[in-house]
Amino acid sequence: MVLEKLSIYPQPDQPVTVVETSNELERQVGGIREAVQRSTRGALQSVRSGVDRVVNAENRVENRFDQIVAKDESLTPNALYVGVATLASVVFTRYRSFPIRWFTPPLVLALSFKYFLPNTFDNTAEYYDTVEHRNFPRLSEKRQDVWSAIKRTYFTGVSHLERTGEQAKDALASGFHSMENSTGLKLGSVLPSGTVPESAPKLADKTKLV
Numbered sequence: 001m002v003l004e005k006l007s008i009y010p011q012p013d014q015p016v017t018v019v020e021t022s023n024e025l026e027r028q029v030g031g032i033r034e035a036v037q038r039s040t041r042g043a044l045q046s047v048r049s050g051v052d053r054v055v056n057a058e059n060r061v062e063n064r065f066d067q068i069v070a071k072d073e074s075l076t077p078n079a080l081y082v083g084v085a086t087l088a089s090v091v092f093t094r095y096r097s098f099p100i101r102w103f104t105p106p107l108v109l110a111l112s113f114k115y116f117l118p119n120t121f122d123n124t125a126e127y128y129d130t131v132e133h134r135n136f137p138r139l140s141e142k143r144q145d146v147w148s149a150i151k152r153t154y155f156t157g158v159s160h161l162e163r164t165g166e167q168a169k170d171a172l173a174s175g176f177h178s179m180e181n182s183t184g185l186k187l188g189s190v191l192p193s194g195t196v197p198e199s200a201p202k203l204a205d206k207t208k209l210v
Helices: 024-068 075-092 098-116 118-135 137-183 199-209
Strands: none
Touching: 024 118, 075 098, 098 118, 118 137
């Protein structure tokens, strides 16, 4: 047996290797912690994105509201008048028949809105037309056709009424002229001012010229 001769010089330190060991409980706790961190991070991102969407929606609504409301109109008294008129129509028609009870309040709302806030009403109608045309083009076309037909009917009726009124004025003027010729009375001086149509003197002047 050969004995190893010991050195007189100190030996260098041997490197120490630390091996990390973990048991099953530590691994499970670490996995749970990582899962909780991922879930919390995802929840925070969802909340942050939700808040951003709400803020963006509020900004869009505010901008749209500023565009719709006319700058030269005040909502403080006028909107209150519109609400009072609509509520009064609901109260007054609550014991009426079904069509009156259902169609009168929206009609009063539209008319009062147009009367008290005309520019805002026009802006609202324009915005509704834009949204309807973008989302429901067929419905928008049909509604435009119906509205055009209603306007044509309205203007045609107004034109007929104007022509009928002119014809009635001419007939009345001719009747006054005939009565003046047959009786010799000056009805224009007997009747109150404005009762005799303006066409009567003109017809009388034309007859004198003939």
